[in-house]
Amino acid sequence: MSAFVPLSRVLAGGSDEGLFFECPGCDMPHRIQHGAGDGPRWVWNGNAEKPTFTPSILVRYPWGPEQAEQVCHSFVTDGRIQFLSDCTHALAGQTVELPDWDSV
Numbered sequence: 001m002s003a004f005v006p007l008s009r010v011l012a013g014g015s016d017e018g019l020f021f022e023c024p025g026c027d028m029p030h031r032i033q034h035g036a037g038d039g040p041r042w043v044w045n046g047n048a049e050k051p052t053f054t055p056s057i058l059v060r061y062p063w064g065p066e067q068a069e070q071v072c073h074s075f076v077t078d079g080r081i082q083f084l085s086d087c088t089h090a091l092a093g094q095t096v097e098l099p100d101w102d103s104v
């Protein structure tokens with residue numbers, strides 16, 4: 001586990017260009033990468049308090065005893081997270097404020 005460096009109420013940085021936010025749908029941090037480099041990259045508006053990331057963030061992971069695939073698909077805009085309807089969690093289709101990072 002890399003060390004998290006809090007950047008604001010809602011955002012933390014990692015050891016590289018990674019940014020982490022707490023996803024209230026999955027109840028876990030999600031990571032995006034910005035800037036130059038390998039792998040998928042997002043554009044960050046540079047605002048740590050009210051971040052905007054583009055394009056959308058799609059996370060898939062197995063979960064539970066059956067290792068069923070979970071899907072979390074969201075847009076983070078101005079510090080709010082809009083979950084698209086293809087999310088498998090309870091916040092699908094809803095838009096909520098990003099939770100406090102220290103609530104992780």
Ligand SMILES: [Zn+2]
Nearest residue numbers: 023025026072
């Ligand atoms: Zn999520």
